[in-house]
Amino acid sequence: MKKLLPVLLTAVLVLSAVGAMPYPREMGDMALLRTMGVDQGQDGLLVTVSTGPRARGLQGEREPAMSLSAQRASLSAAALALQGLSDNYVFFGYVDQLLLGEDLADRGIRPVLDYFAQDVELSLGAQLWLVRGGTAKQAIEAGGDQGLAGRLSILRTDGEMGIAAIPRTAGEVYSDLMELGASYAPALECPDGESAPAELGYAVLKGDALAGFLEGEAARGLELLEGRPMTDVLEGWLPGGQVTARVTGAVTLCRLRPGDQGLSVSCRVTAQVVECEQPLTQEEIELFCEQIRAREESRIGEALTQMRGWGADCLGLGARAALASPGVWPGLQGRWEQVFVQTEPEITLRVELCQS
């Protein structure tokens, strides 16, 4: 080994001389991208990227977020063009928010997801958002000096806590598209192109293109079917006065009915009374439960009607039901879309109300 050491040191010196050693980079010279948006441009794909607020100098002064945009025939070419537009080394490894414009979604998002799956720096763990009625570029630019990443990160955390739309990663959407042929992602609305984008339900994808949007009651229905309801406040009117309850959870089970009878969906919703003038009697509880049940059932029905209209089982209800009826599924799997569209699902909803 003692004889070998000089040989190895010489080899390292030679390698460094010919430039084979890794190239060191200062963090200050790098632009760490956080948000990436892709739109369908006239001559190809329009890619817009943005950093968060950047630290610079000894005191770590905050510089405004940097935003870059390039349009090329492919994503790789656009990403390469972005490198040439910046004074810094553009690093895609920190991209954790992916925004897709509606025009692109209409044509198909698979090339973008493929690129995220294959690229060395990008990750399928990035959160996916679909910009409704606008472009991803507009949404990113609306983030201003602070960039959009911070706001989207908060929305994601809120979504995980059940106070915003269900967050979805690019990997989850891509996997669903390949396994189920349909998927969904939270939608953002950028009304005037200047104010920060706001959530607006969900975009439903079929194949790899946009099928439509679920918003309002239908969006709440999708959350119930997914078993991840947004913390929703429901008001009821009883003989004793107004009562307010907060939805705290939902468990949804799906079964396949014998023959080609389609789905049977049973959902158990738990809610907690948060405002009432006086403690509820048993009769009042039953009455209020019935009101909640009717409302939640209509939400589920609305979501299912729209999904069936598009022929998009974006929640994988059939595959989930197959877990309970493994014997039925092999014969049904090939024509599930047809069965899903043609048969009315049977919805059973039960409410458990808890008085605080």
Add this chain to the structure above:
Amino acid sequence: MKQDQISHTQLTALVWAGVLAPAAELLPALTLPMAGKGAWLAPAAAIPLVLLSGWLLGRLSEGRGLAGGIQRGLGSVLGVPVLLIYMLWGEILLALRLRLCAQRLLASGYRDGSLWFFLLGVSALVLWMGTGKLSAFARAGQIFLAVLLTTGGVVLLLSLMQVRVERVLPLGMADALPVLRSSLPAAGVMGWGIYGAFLVGQVEKGRKRKGWHWFFWGAGGCLILTLAQWVVLGNLGPALAGRLDNSYFALAKSVGVEGAFQRVESLIAALWTLADLTMSTLLVFALRKMSAFLFPNVSEQRWAAAWLIPAAAGAMIFLTGARAEGWNKELIPWGNLILGLILPGVILAVGSLFRRKLPPGRYSIMEEEKEEDIGEEEVGEKKLEKNEKKS
């Protein structure tokens, strides 16, 4: 030489730490085309094959190492060519492992740097470990296995919450045959560990041989891999996992804890180098053992360098990126199956056939040595008895 001994546990830890490198690269990509949704069960279905291979290699080694076992079974005329086949295959595996390790390091650095640099670094480390003592390498291997299992465990644990059961279940009777078929490539991947059998001669013989020990490590390792495959496929789904170059590292890319760390895949890919180092060094030790068996006059350390330097050169010049990955997926698992299952079975069968046909003491050199040893022991015992009587 007696001081440079390792325990059964250390040897199996070395084998599994090394096998984790090809397992992370090839599973479930190799089993998905055969088993689809049931591909996660392939390592569990491979348990009988892994145990059978372990039993065959153990039986052939007879506690003295596979090199001696092959010659005992086939004699010098057939034994030496077969041993040369094992040596050549080991050299190919070594070159491939060095190349794939350097490629992974290059990828984890986001293509920054040069393959030369990483290949030279890895080869130097393997040479340093491969020319040292087996006992020191075995102690390091235990630590490497602990680090790898912890790293893998953290990735899988953080991914567990995103598992969707409907992506891996339900499975019916129709899936049974594809799953059984997929056990072959899965066993081929784990077949990278067969070269551990050449080091059996340096395993401590003081303790009683415990059959359950091998069973526990063989079946336990396969079950851990099964669990890992379940999490990977439950997250990505069979269709997406089949499209990705490397599902495990793609999953590691998605792992992060908000506010603590967002991207860990570079760290995980770098830590996985420990598996590559273990496998490469294990191969170097096996190759030097085989060479020393054939040419006892040359020191084992020199053999280590003699095998490693051509392997590193071959990895750089001959094995291009696409060829290395192609061989790793299409050629190596089947070769491992032949050398780990079929050939040992044939050698054992031929050996037992010769034992029946030839008079005792004539069918192999080692058998004669064994009998001589027994004879010497008997003489020694008689001498002891005589001494006791005199006193």
